[in-house]
């Protein structure tokens with residue numbers, strides 16, 4: 001017990017102002033900042049969440065290279081799966097970010113936020129933005145590995161990849177928070193997320209070209225939202241490579257719906273729209289809660 | 291003006307009624323205590339008053355605002371210390387307070403001085419930069435109280451603020467509470483299991499099974515019990531109770547391993563007891579009324595007995611919940 005416990009310091013007058021858009025912005029900002037502070041302090045998480053993408057990139061990439069050398073038109077397999085790995089890293093960290101809302105509930109901190117005189121939507125938006133920022137910062141670490149897989153740097157590449165990662169991270173985090181509104185136990189939450197996100201990742205074509213797939217897989221692939229994040233990412237990375245038209249066609253065929261080529265811009269927009277829709281649902285769910 | 295007004299407040303979970311229509315008023319600047327065993331409905335009542343849970347029916351105002359129709363206004367004027375810990379252990383003490391200030395829209399230029407004030411008050415100013423994870427239970431509790439005060443609430447709700455703390459820390463928390471009351475004209479609404487703490491309250495409401503069974507100042511409650519309490523240890527409790535009923539027309543109960551009953555004048559009664567009771571008496575204990583007796587006279591059991599039985603029920607409920615989980 002410290003000795004100054006019974007000294008009475010002067011009273012500082014405080015008045016809590018009525019709710020305004022400014023207080024909402026402050027709430028969003030502080031919830032967002034908290035995610036960043038926690039990320040900073042959690043070095044372990046930064047390291048562990050790099051393991052999986054690195055395994056895919058270097059172990060799977062180098063290992064399968066022997067089989068695929070003939071069919072990749074001289075492109076290293078690591079280079080080919082690099083854009084996919086940029087996506088996977090963001091997806092899994094986004095998922096972990098969303099899990100933090102489940103932890104917060106378990107450790108009671110969610111209540112501290114929920115009882116504050118601000119809209120619940122501000123809390124949810126802050127959470128989702130915070131999670132998205134953390135996930136894309138993590139993505140930046142992988143971006144630093146581009147040289148190792150023979151992708152030359154350019155300003156366009158760095159900005160483009162970061163923007164896409166941010167977008168994907170936003171949508172995944174919004175998805176996670178939407179699930180977290182319902183599933184309040186951390187084990188079930190992680191289980192459900194793994195069960196949904198892992199197949200989505202595999203089906204998306206992050207690890208294979210989506211050109212000549214068997215019918216059933218082609219259908220699933222087109223239905224999988226992640227496909228529309230992976231393809232723009234790959235297009236962006238490949239634009240920085242010196243590829244033959246043939247190689248480009250085999251390795252990064254355009255996504256088609258019944259023969260119609262889906263524009264990249266529309267794909268990006270779809271990810272954004274899905275993210276917004278899930279954010280909306282997440283907000284509605286948290287508002288409806290007690 | 292009344293800081294808290296409650297009329298017929300009710301809360302049901304499914305067909306279980308946790309709070310059965312309670313009514314009371316708390317004046318501005320008062321320290322008001324809710325005393326009751328586990329599961330009495332104390333936390334549920336606080337949750338309704340803090341707008342965390344919607345009442346099933348009834349009406350309540352806190353700081354002049356309706357808890358259902360003016361939730362935000364209520365929230366702006368109250369501070370809360372929850373029964374369970376709600377700090378972010380990864381953040382420092384200072385960061386926890388800052389986060390709170392931002393969420394409550396506290397004017398930026400007063401955040402720092404106010405933070406210093408409340409942290410000094412609970413004796414944590416020197417530890418402000420340490421991660422909360424490294425704090426002891428008592429330090430966390432004090433930090434939570436400091437946090438609840440960050441935005442100068444009109445009414446401070448404390449749900450079991452001293453549970454699990456050592457007597458020294460409990461005493462210091464009580465001294466902050468009284469200091470607060472003097473400095474900030476704040477109304478304090480708290481719950482506790484500790485009888486000795488209830489003595490510090492201006493008035494206390496004894497809650498049992500979702501109902502308020504008594505509401506008065508501790509002195510008045512004790513006066514109302516009036517009688518002295520005698521506890522005897524006997525060779526045969528059953529027979530002793532029967533005999534006490536027959537010979538003296540006294541109603542006795544067994545609690546904490548002793549037969550206990552109330553009489554008007556204990557000192558005069560004890561000699562008669564030894565002379566007339568046939569069951570051998572091993573020990574006798576005479577006491578002036580305490581809040582325990584008050585509790586006993588209103589609920590028919592001591593608070594510890596009530597807790598033991600409800601802990602048993604709760605364990606059973608927990609087992610059921612775990613077995614029934616998907």
Ligand SMILES: Nc1ncnc2c1ncn2[C@@H]1O[C@H](COP(=O)(O)OP(=O)(O)OP(=O)(O)O)[C@@H](O)[C@H]1O
Pocket residue numbers: 303308326327328329330331332333334335373
């Ligand atoms: N969300 C809930 N769903 C179902 N029952 C609940 C819920 N919350 C509380 N209860 C029940 O309501 C009753 C009152 O609980 P409450 O938490 O208000 O008790 P309390 O007086 O605060 O007890 P304690 O001293 O243990 O904190 C208990 O029987 C509890 O099981």
Ligand SMILES: [Mg+2]
Pocket residue numbers: 332333334373449
């Ligand atoms: Mg309680």
